Amino acid sequence: MTLQLLFDALSLGGIYAIAALGIALIFGVMKLVNFAHGQFIAFAVFALIVPSTDAVAVMGLGAAPALVLVPAILAVGAGLAVASEYLVFRPLRNASPVALMVASFALGVVIQNGLLVAYGGRPKAISLWPELGKPVALLGAEVPMLQIIVIVSVLVVLALLAVMLKRSRIGLEMRAAAEDFGMARLLGVRANAVIAGAFALSGALAATVALVLVAQTGVADVRMGGQIMLVAFIATVVGGMGSLPGAVAAGFALGAASVALQAALPIEARPFRDAFLYGLVILVLLLRPQGLFAAASAKPRV
Amino acid sequence: MMSKLGVFDLSVRYGKLTAVNDISFSVAEGERVFISGPNGAGKSSLLAAIAGEVRAAHGRIEMDGDILSGRVPEAIARRGLSMVPEGRRIFRALTVQENLMVGVGLRRDKTAVPDDLEAIYAAFPILGTRRHANAGALSGGQQQMLAIGRALMTNPKLMLVDEPSLGLAPRVVDEVYDRLCSLQAQRGLTLVIVEQSSARAGRVGGRMLLLRGGRIVADGDATAFAADDLLKEAYFGEATP
Ligand SMILES: Nc1ncnc2c1ncn2[C@@H]1O[C@H](COP(=O)(O)OP(=O)(O)O)[C@@H](O)[C@H]1O
Numbered sequence: 001m002t003l004q005l006l007f008d009a010l011s012l013g014g015i016y017a018i019a020a021l022g023i024a025l026i027f028g029v030m031k032l033v034n035f036a037h038g039q040f041i042a043f044a045v046f047a048l049i050v051p052s053t054d055a056v057a058v059m060g061l062g063a064a065p066a067l068v069l070v071p072a073i074l075a076v077g078a079g080l081a082v083a084s085e086y087l088v089f090r091p092l093r094n095a096s097p098v099a100l101m102v103a104s105f106a107l108g109v110v111i112q113n114g115l116l117v118a119y120g121g122r123p124k125a126i127s128l129w130p131e132l133g134k135p136v137a138l139l140g141a142e143v144p145m146l147q148i149i150v151i152v153s154v155l156v157v158l159a160l161l162a163v164m165l166k167r168s169r170i171g172l173e174m175r176a177a178a179e180d181f182g183m184a185r186l187l188g189v190r191a192n193a194v195i196a197g198a199f200a201l202s203g204a205l206a207a208t209v210a211l212v213l214v215a216q217t218g219v220a221d222v223r224m225g226g227q228i229m230l231v232a233f234i235a236t237v238v239g240g241m242g243s244l245p246g247a248v249a250a251g252f253a254l255g256a257a258s259v260a261l262q263a264a265l266p267i268e269a270r271p272f273r274d275a276f277l278y279g280l281v282i283l284v285l286l287l288r289p290q291g292l293f294a295a296a297s298a299k300p301r302v
Numbered sequence: 303m304m305s306k307l308g309v310f311d312l313s314v315r316y317g318k319l320t321a322v323n324d325i326s327f328s329v330a331e332g333e334r335v336f337i338s339g340p341n342g343a344g345k346s347s348l349l350a351a352i353a354g355e356v357r358a359a360h361g362r363i364e365m366d367g368d369i370l371s372g373r374v375p376e377a378i379a380r381r382g383l384s385m386v387p388e389g390r391r392i393f394r395a396l397t398v399q400e401n402l403m404v405g406v407g408l409r410r411d412k413t414a415v416p417d418d419l420e421a422i423y424a425a426f427p428i429l430g431t432r433r434h435a436n437a438g439a440l441s442g443g444q445q446q447m448l449a450i451g452r453a454l455m456t457n458p459k460l461m462l463v464d465e466p467s468l469g470l471a472p473r474v475v476d477e478v479y480d481r482l483c484s485l486q487a488q489r490g491l492t493l494v495i496v497e498q499s500s501a502r503a504g505r506v507g508g509r510m511l512l513l514r515g516g517r518i519v520a521d522g523d524a525t526a527f528a529a530d531d532l533l534k535e536a537y538f539g540e541a542t543p
C-alpha cells in the first residue's frame with residue numbers, strides 16, 4: 001500500500017518534473033513563459049496516429065517498434081519547437097515579455113486548432129505498449145510494469161539532461177546565457193544557436209511527456225496538454241522561474257502532494273483535491289515569493 | 303599603417319539622452335589607451351557600442367579596416383575583440399574554469415585551448431587554485447582577474463576593459479594592472495581601458511582620452527595629463543572645443 005503510493009508519487013511527479021523542465025529551460029535562456037508547451041505535448045501525442053476524424057485511432061508512427069518510435073517522436077517534438085521558435089518567437093526577439101507570452105498563447109491555439117482539423121475533437125482510445133500494463137511483484141507489492149518504466153525513464157532523461165548541460169559546449173553556453181545572455185554574446189556565444197538548442201530540448205521533453213501520458217491513459221485528446229501545462233507552469237513558479245533543479249524538485253513535490261492528498265483526504269473531500277493542492281501552492285508562494293530555488297538571475301532577454 | 307580600431311562620428315543615444323556625441327578617434331596596434339572622465343561621461347556607452355552591445359545612433363566603427371558597426375556582439379567577438387565589462391559580469395553559478403571556457407567556442411585553434419588555460423592559471427594562480435569553485439564565491443579582485451582571463455580565452459587582438467579598479471583595494475588594483483600590462487606585452491594585445499582615476503592611468507602609462515558630456519575633450523599622454531590642470535578643467539570646467 002505505502003509502496004504503491006510511493007510509486008504513484010514518483011511517476012506522477014516525474015511527469016510533472018519533465019513538463020516543468022521544458023518550460024523552465026526556455027524561460028531560463030529567453031525569459032519567455034511558453035504557454036504553447038501543452039500543445040507541443042498534444043501534437044506529439046497525435047503524431048503517433050494517422051490523421052483522420054474517425055472515432056477509432058489508427059496507429060501510424062505509434063505502430064513502429066519502440067527503438068524507432070521513441071527517437072522519432074522526440075524528433076517530432078524537437079522539430080515542432082524549433083520551427084515555432086524560428087517562425088514565431090525569433091521575429092519577436094525584441095518584443096516585450098508580455099507580447100511574447102501572448103504570442104505563445106496564440107501559437108498554442110493555432111496548434112490545437114490544427115489538431116482539431118486533422119483529427120476531430122473527440123478523444124480517441126489508443127493503445128500504446130499494452131503489454132506494459134501487467135503488474136510485476138516488487139518488494140512485496142504489485143506494481144504495473146509501466147510505472148517502473150516511467151520512473152526509470154524519467155530518471156534517465158534527467159540524468160542525460162544534467163550531463164548534457166554540465167559537460168557539452170552547448171550546455172555550457174546555455175547555462176551562461178541563462179545567467180547573462182548579453183555577456184555570453186560578448187564572448188562569442190551565438191544567441192540563435194543557444195535559443196534554438198533550448199527549444200529543441202524543450203520540444204523533446206514535451207514529446208517524452210506525450211509518450212508517458214499516452215501509455216498511461218490510453219487516450220489521445222486535443223486538450224490533454226493544457227491540463228499538464230497548468231501543473232507544470234505552477235511547478236516552474238514554485239521552483240523559482242528558470243531554475244532547472246527547482247523545476248524538477250517542485251514537479252516531484254507537486255506529484256507527491258497530489259498523491260498524498262488523494263490518499264489522506266476523507267472520501268467526500270477527494271473531489272476537491274486540486275483545491276487543497278493549489279492552496280498549498282499559494283501557501284508556499286506566500287512564504288517564498290521567489291520560489292523554492294531562486295534562479296541565478298533575472299536579467300532581461302537578448 | 304592601418305589602425306587597429308577606428309571610431310568615426312560615433313553617437314549613442316538612449317531615447318532623448320545623448321550619451322556619446324559624435325566621437326572620433328583611432329587606436330594603433332599594440333597601443334594602450336585609457337579613457338577617463340567623470341561619471342556619466344559616456345565611457346561605458348562608448349565601449350558597449352564598439353563591442354556591439356548597444357546600437358550606435360550613427361557613425362562607423364572599424365577594426366583592421368573591417369566595419370564592425372551594425373554587427374551583433376557574437377560576430378564582433380569572432381573578429382578578435384573581447385570585452386571585460388563594467389561590474390565584471392561573472393557567471394556566478396558557473397565554476398571558475400567554466401567561466402573561462404564560455405568564450406573558447408568561437409576559436410578555430412581549439413588545440414591551443416588547454417595551453418592557454420594553463421597560461422591564464424600561470425598569470426593568475428588564484429584562479430588555478432579555485433578552478434572548480436563557483437565563481438560567485440570569489441572576492442571582488444579575484445572576479446576581476448576572472449573577467450580578464452575569460453576575455454583572454456577568446457584569444458583577442460583587441461581588448462576593452464571597463465573600470466577594472468572599481469570597488470577594489472588599491473593594492474589589488476596594482477596587481478590587476480601589473481598582470482594586464484605584462485599580458486599585453488606577451489601577446490601584443492591592443493588595450494582600451496576605462497579608468498576613472500587619471501592618477502592611476504598616469505602611473506600605469508599610455509595614451510589617454512578624456513571624455514566629458516559624451517565628447518572627447520582631450521587626447522594625449524596619460525602621465526603628462528595626470529600632472530596637468532587639463533584634468534580639473536575636464537572634470538569641473540567647460541568642455542574645450
Ligand atoms: N541603458 C541605459 N539607458 C538609459 N540611459 C543610460 C543607459 N546607460 C547609460 N545611460 C546614461 O548615459 C549616460 C552615459 O552613461 P555611461 O556610458 O554609463 O557613462 P560612464 O561609463 O562614463 O559613467 C549617463 O547619463 C547614463 O545615465
Ligand SMILES: [Mg+2]
Pocket residue numbers: 345346347388465
Ligand atoms: Mg561606466
